[in-house]
Structures are given as C-alpha cells and as structure tokens.
Amino acid sequence: MKDLYEALQDYAASDWYRFHMPGHKGNLQLMQDIYAIDITEIDGFDDLHHAEGILLEAQQRAAELYGSEETFYLVGGSTSGILSSVFAACRRGDHILAARNCHKSVYHAIELNQLVPHWLFPTYDSSRGIFGSVSPESVKRELEKDPDIRAVILTSPTYEGIVSDIRTIARTVHEHGAVLIVDEAHGAHFGMHPQLPENALSLGADFVVCSLHKTLPSLTSTALLHVNGPLADRDRLKKYMAMFQTSSPSYVLMAGMDRCIRLLAEKGPALFETYMGMVEEARFRLKQMQALHLLDGTETSPGCFAFDRSRFTITTENSSLSGNGLYAAVRERFHLQPEMAGESHTVFITSPADTQEGFTRLTDALCSLDLDETSRERKLSGGENSSVEIQKASGEDYRSAEFQNSFTVQNIPAEFPNPETVLLPGQAVEETAGEQVPLDECTGRVSLDYVYLYPPGIPLLVPGERVTQQVTDRIRLWRNLGFALHGMKDRTGRLLTVCI
Secondary structure, rough: OOOOOHHHHHHHOOEEEEEOOOOOOOOOOOOOOOOHOOOOOOOOOOOOOHHHOOOHHHHHHHHHHHHOOOEEEEEEHHHHHHHHHHHHHOOOOOEEEEOOOOOHHHHHHHHHOEEEEEOOOOOOEEOOOEEEOOOOOHHHHHHHHOOOEEEEEOOOOOOOOOOOHHHHHHHHHOOOEEEEEEEEEHHOOOOOOOOOOOOOHHHHEEEEEEEEHOOOOOOOOOOEEEOOOOOOOOOHHHHHHHHHHHOOOOHHHHHHHHHHHHHHHHHHHHHHHHHHHHHHHHHHHHHHOOOOOOOOOOEEEEEEOOOOOOEEEEOOOOOEEOOHHHHHHHHHHHHHEEEEEOOEEEEEEEEOOOOOOHHHHHHHHHHHHHHHHHHHHHHHHHHHOOOOOOOOOOOOOOOOOOOOOOOEHOOOOOHHHHHHHHOOHHHHHOOOOEEEEEEEHOOOOOEOEEEOOOOOOEEOOOOOOEEEEEHHHHHHHHOHHHHHHHEOOOOOOOEEEEEE
C-alpha cells in the first residue's frame, strides 16, 4: 500500500484537475523548497506570538492590502480565528447570536465557553439544499428581543457563494452595543475586483476571518484574522490566539502567506482581471444549460443579497442527479475533482491560479452532462413514462434511476430543522447519563451528539437539542444519498447518543 506522500505525488502527477481547495491549485512556481525552509523560531526570524520583526512586517503588509487596522496570521486555519474571536468578544456564560448555518467551529466555541446561543435561520431553499442570506431584519429582531447578546456571528459568503448585507447588519449590531464577527473564510478574494463583493472589513465588521488557502494561492490551513474598530478587544484576542494556535507555527505556512500577499499587492489587479475574464466566459457558457443550473444569486429562492461569481455552484433540481451524483459523474467521466456535494448541488472552487484549460474542461464536462440529462428528460416527457417520479441517483451509481437507496424529489424535507434547545451545548456535552439509541427510537429525546456533513460542517443537530422527526428524516436522506455523517458516535447514521 502506498504511503501518504507517494499517494500525494501520484495525484500531483496525474491528469486530475482541481476544483477544490487549496487555491494555489498545485502551482509549483509558488514554493518548491519546502523541506529546506522548514525551521523554528531562531534568531532573525521572529516569533508569531510576539511578533516584532519580519513576521510583524508581513502581517502589516496583509493589513495594508485588506484595509484593516490589524491583521494576524493564522496557521490553524479559520477555525483558530473563529475560536479566538468568539472568546475575545464573549465572557463565559454570555449570550451570542449565531447564524444556524455557521461552521462547526462556532458551535465548539459556544460549547467551550458555556455561551447561551440564539439562532438566526437564513431562508432555506429545499429544492437545492442551500441557505440564503441572513437578513438585517432578523438580526435586529433578535437583538431587540434579548439586550444581553454580546456578539453576533454569521457566515458570509456561504460555501455556495451567497453573501449577506454586512453593512446594514454591522450598523444594527453596533447600535445595540454588540460585536460583529464575520466568518469570511470563503471570501479571502473579496474586494480584489469590481465584479466581486466587498470584503466584510470595509463594511464595518469588528472581527473578520478569511482563509487564504480556500480561494487564493496559499498553502492549506493558512488564514488571516482582521480586526477593526474600538469594540474589538485586542488583548483578549491575542491571549486566545496563543491558546488556540500552536506555539510552534510553521514557517513554511507563514512564508506561503507572505508570498501570497506580496503577489496580490504587486500583481493583483492584472491577475484578477485575467481570472475574472475566464470566470465570466465560463459562466456565460454554463448559463445555457437546461437540466443543470448554475447558481448566480438571482434565483427567487433562497433570498440572496449578493453572490460570489467566482464560485461555481451547480444545482441539480431539474435533473435525475443528486449533488453526489453530479460529483461522481464529473470525477469518473472527466477527472475533475469538485470541492463538495450537497443534497441537490455540487460546488466547484475556482481561484486566480486556475488556467484556461481548467475552465474549458469544466464547462465541456458540465455541458456534456447537461445534454445527457436534457435528452433523458425529453424521452421521459414524450413517452409512456412521462409520469414517472425522477429519482435522485446517488454517488454510488450516478446513472442508475433505480438505485435502491435513492430518494425521490418528493421525499426531500421542505424545511431545515429548527430543534428545541433543552440543554445548553456546554451542559449537554458534560452529560454522562446518555445511551446510544437506534435512530428510529430517538424522536423526542435530547441529543448529546453533533450531526453534520463535512464539508461544509454545518450542524444539523447540536448537543442539548430535542430530536424531531424532521431531524431523523434528514439524517436518513443524507445516509441514503451516500453522504458520510460526522459527529455521531456511529458514523453510519444509525445510532445517536441521547438522554432523557
């Protein structure tokens, strides 16, 4: 059996094209001499947690590029920045307002700091399995309802590229004396071109976390934490960054971040002009598809304030494919590796490191699959099978309409569950009187587990919440569509740890 290094070498040398993170897309021109430059904190190379020299200057370059008062390097990805920001903004036991479609790291911060969560539910498009924007009205309503809320955190853009009205939300949050934290992990490229959304920093957020590695030429797990305004407690932030990040940060990762920032500062406008030209050309072609659909933010559902046009989210609600089915099809037939699949959509991440060849391969593949699906639909609508329910083929057999575990369109739950909170997450994880129970017997009991798909890592169920029929239906849907469930003790999705 190959070891990991050999497997990675084989992938790098293959004809697979990467429409997934990291954003450097395997470009060897960025850094080649990794082993030779892997050092520790020695003279002349500064200390990330007490930066005074070369690392301080590197972080100041990043701050200047993004327009922040202070920017900090993160070598533990956006996760470490989210944990640090929440702990900086909230004392133990404080109330926090969080979008329900936040990344699992937000939930972990709530759990660890024993916070009292209030959930914001964005609009949800059940036909595509996609959350919309967080509305400013919903934020205002919740803040007026509970004046004890100390911080608001939301994800913008979402994994699928949907952006919220950060400017209005920031104004509302500050009027109520709270701090706004924006998980902009998938938006490190925002503000780099007129066709892209503005970054959350320029719109008034206090803490903004962005992952360089997701959409820019930088190594995996590299991210930035930007800080603006008088409400952001820098001393607490630095204290918790030292806790949630390694005391031995990788100089390879930090060098990659600095190389990325310098590239953007020196060549960013020209780089993004070329890149966005290829994006728009590909989008124009893909908008002609009939069975498959390229999300662009103009859809009636979900509600969308703005959209990241560099994100290629293909929805399958008008085809025989599930998101997993499309994911499998482009892999097996065209050697394209997508980023992730949802119930009825597949996400392809592009970046300035992509090539014209890559965009051409992607559009050729998707248009070919769309033609197959369109021809199939015409045959069904024109013959004796016109009333047949179109089944969503899973990733195990993307062409089999008879796949035994597939769900029909009518089986997909219409709403994303909103379970009742019985115990705070921090209390529930300390609960020892739990038992593992078959999913069919869980309804009405209180979960002691998280349940989520990764990616994107948005919990369907949080410790302390009561299990409903909606929740168990969605778990079965995910399981039958071939997704791997995370968080539960039993990853098959058949057992859940519950109490009461």
